[in-house]
Amino acid sequence: MSALANHAFAKMNGIGNEIVVLDLRDVKHVVTPDEARAVASRVPYDQLMVLQPPRLDGTEAFIRIYNNDGSESGACGNGMRCVVRRLFEATGQAAATFETRAGLLNCWQGPAPDLYTVDMGVPKFAWQDIPLAEEFRDTRYIELQIGPIDAPILHSPSVVNMGNPHAVFWVDDINAYDLERFGPLLENHPIFPERANITLAHIVDRDHITMRTWERGAGLTRACGSAACATAVAAARLKRANRIVQMTLPGGELTIEWRERDDHVLMTGTATFEFEGRFEPQLFASVA
Numbered sequence: 001m002s003a004l005a006n007h008a009f010a011k012m013n014g015i016g017n018e019i020v021v022l023d024l025r026d027v028k029h030v031v032t033p034d035e036a037r038a039v040a041s042r043v044p045y046d047q048l049m050v051l052q053p054p055r056l057d058g059t060e061a062f063i064r065i066y067n068n069d070g071s072e073s074g075a076c077g078n079g080m081r082c083v084v085r086r087l088f089e090a091t092g093q094a095a096a097t098f099e100t101r102a103g104l105l106n107c108w109q110g111p112a113p114d115l116y117t118v119d120m121g122v123p124k125f126a127w128q129d130i131p132l133a134e135e136f137r138d139t140r141y142i143e144l145q146i147g148p149i150d151a152p153i154l155h156s157p158s159v160v161n162m163g164n165p166h167a168v169f170w171v172d173d174i175n176a177y178d179l180e181r182f183g184p185l186l187e188n189h190p191i192f193p194e195r196a197n198i199t200l201a202h203i204v205d206r207d208h209i210t211m212r213t214w215e216r217g218a219g220l221t222r223a224c225g226s227a228a229c230a231t232a233v234a235a236a237r238l239k240r241a242n243r244i245v246q247m248t249l250p251g252g253e254l255t256i257e258w259r260e261r262d263d264h265v266l267m268t269g270t271a272t273f274e275f276e277g278r279f280e281p282q283l284f285a286s287v288a
């Protein structure tokens with residue numbers, strides 16, 4: 001029987017990014033892609049955040065992040081705020097460090113009681129780190145377009161690795177494009193050997209950006225925290241926005257700071273608890 005049978009979970013969201021939090025610190029079990037997909041069929045989610053026993057002193061847990069197609073990601077900003085809220089409410093802590101595949105993440109409560117900040121680390125810009133399939137010396141804009149060659153529909157995205165790969169297309173109206181149609185084409189474009197999260201972003205002014213994201217492995221979402229970080233950083237690199245910027249996503253607001261002193265990206269926003277449940281054993285009857 002699967003170790004997940006009868007196990008408790010929490011359904012949460014990070015400004016509309018659908019998150020399931022599963023605390024497996026008491027169980028030695030690594031969730032398989034089949035199990036992750038089975039969970040998604042029971043509790044639809046964008047990301048499943050699994051807490052595993054800590055591997056390093058001073059950390060609360062090693063976090064594995066699954067997309068709803070069963071693939072794993074190195075980062076999920078909105079999911080981290082959900083994990084943090086759950087931990088802080090259970091323990092009374094106001095700060096914690098977690099390990100993810102992308103490295104250590106420091107998180108804390110504030111600046112208001114309902115806000116949580118995640119230090120998402122330092123963004124990477126080298127083409128090999130995104131990763132891209134071919135060399136681009138300047139990743140502030142890369143040569144990539146869809147649509148007719150002489151009248152492209154979307155073109156010249158900025159690319160950033162924020163613990164996961166992101167491409168940001170700059171547009172005047174984020175709602176004027178069929179992201180459900182173009183998202184999968186761009187996510188799976190051969191230029192992205194590990195696929196990519198695809199964002200449409202509009203710079204309103206130097207302090208404010210609106211955006212919409214098609215998530216790698218999860219599809220259209222109401223919010224993607226790492227995409228908000230990637231977009232804010234890409235806009236600042238282009239000298240089109242300040243290093244502290246307000247991001248408006250379909251599901252809500254995030255504040256992103258690309259900290260001057262060490263280039264770490266700080267993401268601040270809310271996290272919402274929805275309900276708790278337990279997985280029925282039969283959910284995993286036919287999974288590996």
Ligand SMILES: N[C@@H](CCC[C@H](N)C(=O)O)C(=O)O
Nearest residue numbers: 073076077078164224225226
């Ligand atoms: N929603 C997340 C990012 C999700 C991961 C992504 N789909 C990937 O595979 O990289 C966020 O809030 O950062």
